[in-house]
Amino acid sequence: MAFQHSRFDNAHEAAPISWGEAKLIKYLSGKSERLTLPSPAVVSLPVRPNNHNFFYHHLCQEICVLSPIALITVFMTLILPMQTVLGAQPTLREMAQQRGFYIGAAVAIPLLDDKDYQGTLKHQFNICVAENDFKMESLRPSRERFEFSTADKLAAFAQTNHLKLRGHTLVWHLAIPAWLTQGQWTRDDSLRIMEEHITTVMQHFKGKAYAWDVVNEAVSDQAPWGVRADGFWAKTIGPDYVEKAFEFARRADPQALLYYNDYGAEGAGPKADAVFQLLKDLKAKNLVDGVGWQSHLESGWKADKSHVVNAERLAKLGIEISITELDFRFTLPSTPEKLALQAGSYRSMLRFCLTQPNVKAMVLWGFTDKSSWIPHFYKGQGDALIFDRDYRPKPAYDALTDELLH
Ligand code: G3I
Numbered sequence: 001m002a003f004q005h006s007r008f009d010n011a012h013e014a015a016p017i018s019w020g021e022a023k024l025i026k027y028l029s030g031k032s033e034r035l036t037l038p039s040p041a042v043v044s045l046p047v048r049p050n051n052h053n054f055f056y057h058h059l060c061q062e063i064c065v066l067s068p069i070a071l072i073t074v075f076m077t078l079i080l081p082m083q084t085v086l087g088a089q090p091t092l093r094e095m096a097q098q099r100g101f102y103i104g105a106a107v108a109i110p111l112l113d114d115k116d117y118q119g120t121l122k123h124q125f126n127i128c129v130a131e132n133d134f135k136m137e138s139l140r141p142s143r144e145r146f147e148f149s150t151a152d153k154l155a156a157f158a159q160t161n162h163l164k165l166r167g168h169t170l171v172w173h174l175a176i177p178a179w180l181t182q183g184q185w186t187r188d189d190s191l192r193i194m195e196e197h198i199t200t201v202m203q204h205f206k207g208k209a210y211a212w213d214v215v216n217e218a219v220s221d222q223a224p225w226g227v228r229a230d231g232f233w234a235k236t237i238g239p240d241y242v243e244k245a246f247e248f249a250r251r252a253d254p255q256a257l258l259y260y261n262d263y264g265a266e267g268a269g270p271k272a273d274a275v276f277q278l279l280k281d282l283k284a285k286n287l288v289d290g291v292g293w294q295s296h297l298e299s300g301w302k303a304d305k306s307h308v309v310n311a312e313r314l315a316k317l318g319i320e321i322s323i324t325e326l327d328f329r330f331t332l333p334s335t336p337e338k339l340a341l342q343a344g345s346y347r348s349m350l351r352f353c354l355t356q357p358n359v360k361a362m363v364l365w366g367f368t369d370k371s372s373w374i375p376h377f378y379k380g381q382g383d384a385l386i387f388d389r390d391y392r393p394k395p396a397y398d399a400l401t402d403e404l405l406h
Helices: 007-011 019-029 054-063 068-086 092-098 109-113 115-124 149-160 187-204 232-236 241-252 270-284 305-317 336-355 395-405
Strands: 034-036 042-044 102-107 127-130 164-171 211-216 257-262 290-293 296-298 320-331 359-364
Touching: 092 102, 092 115, 092 395, 102 109, 102 115, 102 164, 109 115, 109 149, 127 149, 127 359, 149 164, 164 187, 164 241, 164 320, 164 359, 187 232, 187 241, 211 241, 232 241, 241 257, 241 270, 257 270, 257 320, 270 305, 305 320, 305 336, 320 336, 336 359, 336 395
Parallel strands: 102 127, 102 359, 127 164, 164 211, 211 257, 257 290, 290 320, 296 320, 320 359
Antiparallel strands: 034 042
């Protein structure tokens, strides 16, 4: 794992490491390369001390003769805070913040109880979204009842830790409850259910969620291009369900940014054109503010001219873009070559984001390989995120921090 971006490393490239320091580093790095602190800072190991840090240098030599338990105690109470004060590698979040950019991740809310999961999330990202718990299926056990308790946990977490919160998603033909799909509804019934859902949910999170994926994946993957005719909402309402949903959303929370979110419309092609046309129509009625490019992509992907052209035509419409569900999958098992290729893809996407003024955020669909939808949906594939299963940063993480520095 490369740690070339530590401020120490940059400043003292050739600084020799003493035997005591080397032993300390070896002992500790056998356990974990990156430790999450209770304070909002993440310290990378090994962090080489500055030659002038006389006290630190001698302390390292002294404590190496102590027992492992005493050594860990000394490390936790003295060395770590000292490293923080002296300057450790800033986190992804801190670097993004300095660039005025939002970098985030989808959250599996039940995992927030895991200290490492929660620590990594709050220290490394400044924006988040629920992977599943804001979907209709989760929020709406029956027509009469809304169940916000799980979703509220993420809203509270985001507020406490100063992360922006995206809402995903209000209207989708998937992840909708059985009482809805199995009922018999007229167009008016269906419109009323949709309106009460959008209004109740958006008003519940007013001031907490800054942007919403109002409609998800409405555009067809094949000719005839345009709003797809299948799916619950199109079948019970008709293709104007998309516009209706945006109308209801604008009314429910006029301050929130309203997004249309889809996959396969990032670059050029008939689907990207159909999404563009939909956005153009909605924008003419001031019903939409942004487009989410999901970006579930294969490792090796690179941004090219088609992405720039698409982003620029959207900018001319006054539409902002967020990368909303980024991951780069590959066929397992993982190898250093595959990880390097993946790092290149993450770097390319971030570089694209940072150079297109209307791209506001880059949100990953998860952050640790411990929890990702990929192995469940793509047989034999996985490891698509930037932290491994033990929350250690992968080469993709280093590529992102490096890109933010330059
Ligand atoms: O909640 C049940 C749980 O009780 C049960 O034990 C478990 C057993 O399989 O299933 C759980 O529900 C699953 C849920 O994920 C939570 O893990 C559902 O079966 C499964 O269908 C659901 O899949 C989610 C999928 O959307 C459908 O909602 C994925 O996690 C989620 O990553 C995926 O996200 C979508 C975006 O919303 C839209 N864009 C594409 C993206 C990837 O498909």
